[in-house]
Amino acid sequence: MKTHVCIIGAGPAGLLLGHLLRAEGVDCVVLERRSPDYVLSRIRAGVLENVTVGLMERLGLDGRMKAEGLWHDGFNLADGERLIRIDIGELVGNRVMVYGQTEVTRDLMEASAERDLQVVYEADDVALHDLESDTPYVTYTKDGAEHRVDCRFIVGCDGFHGPSRKSIPASVGQEFERVYPFGWLGILADVPPCNHELIYANHERGFALASMRSETRSRYYIDVPLTEKVENWPDERLWDELATRLGPEAAAHITRGPSIDKSIAPLRSFVFAPMRHGSLMLCGDSAHIVPPTGAKGLNLAASDVYYASAALTGFFNRQDNDAISAYSDTALARVWKSERFSWSLTRLMHRFPEDGPFERAMQVAELDYIASSRAAQTSIAENYVGLPV
Structure with a gap:
């Protein structure tokens, strides 16, 4: 098989990039190790910045x-006694969309056939x-047979454990990492949310988050030690803990x-640089x-895709x-700013063991400063809705 771009990974980043390239007439194929059902079974975040919403609008999806x-x-930020509302609409004239990452993936997946985006699922041993x-x-291998894709560029959208980053020589790249001493224990339930907006809570017993996927489906989290087991948290115990940490209101x-x-999802901050090596x-x-x-994970992937699609389209069409040469520096400039915001908010709202x-x-x-300072709230709002691409 020959194509212009081979994309590794059919999560939202890989599918979004594939659709954007096909819309500009750039040939591509997407390889995915898992089945479509498995991809859709992964529960992920649901707050979308304008860059993500805008790309879906551009595609008409x-x-x-x-x-x-x-x-x-x-x-809202909560400290056990009060809610500090960050009014992003009034402060920066912007807003975010709550829409599950699984649903974004579903929309992209269902449009693939009609838009001539070739996706090969259950592609094993990708190298x-x-x-x-x-x-x-x-x-890659599929159904016991080995296949080969010849291309001009490869784009790795295959996650932290995929083969793409691991294909870059250790002498070329540098890893920056902070592993946090806790994970997030999450519960998804078909119940109305407790608030029409998200609540991040810092309580003496630990962190909690009240979120939602819709008006009838809620997603809640508490932080727990990395040694904790899900089976130690029956529903009733988790609901009791959430009620305590989120505060009486x-x-x-x-x-x-x-x-x-x-x-339970472990937490880490991680950056690999550069984000381009040769044709990868x-x-x-x-x-x-x-x-x-x-809520930066999916949105950072979308901004990467924004830069990558523009660079690849410029290369093949003009x-x-x-832009290919500048891709890594351009993407990393936004990545580091989002890493800083996620790290600082994590540091503010969690109790670290040390x-x-x-x-x-x-x-x-x-x-207290955030509660009384419009400037502080504006800075938080600006980062929360997403910095410009």
Whole structure:
């Protein structure tokens, strides 16, 4: 098989990039190790920045998102006694969309056939070859047979554990990492949310987040030690803990119900640089991870795709190589700013095991400052809705 671009990974980043390239007449094929059902079973974040919404609008795939998604003009920080509302609409004249990542993936997946985007699912043993040449290729196996894709560029959208980043020589890249000493225990339930906006809570017992996927489906989290087990948290215990950590105002409006998903996700900050090596470009989690505080994961992947699609389209349609050369630096400039925001919000809203009275006093002082300072709230709002691409 021959194509212009071989995309590794059919999550939202890979599918979004594939659709954008096909819309500009650039040939591409997407390889995915898992089945379509498995891809859609992955529960992920649901707050979309304008860059993500805008790309779906550009593709004309925003119909269900606009019909079922929830526009949010603000969110809340809680310290156990009060809610500090960050009015992003009033502060920066912007808003975010709450629409599950699974639903974004579903919209992109269902449009693939009608838009002539070729996606090969259950492609095993994917390997990348000759990355430092102008004629790289990818091999994979499917149904016991080996296949080869010859292309001009490979784009790795295959996540933290995929083969793309691992194909870059260790002497070329540098890893920056912060592993956090806790994970997020999440529960998904078909119950109305306790608040029409998100609540990030810093309580003496730990962090909590009240979120939602729709007006009838809620997603809640608490932080727990990395050694904790899901089976130690029956639904009723988790609901009790959420009510305590979110504070009395939110607790009064919590509707309890059976979990339809419950899991613990570890938290890390991670950046790999450069995001391009020869004919390979990296997008999304293959190049960077952010803690979910601040909801930047999918949105950072979307901004990578924005830059990558523009660079590849310019290369094939206008023989412009400048954006390809600048891709890594351009993408990383936005990545690091989002990493900073996610790290700072995580540091503000969580109790770290090594923290003492001084660190706690600093959190209290910072929350008091945010509560009383329009400038501080504006800075948070500006980063929350997403910096310009």
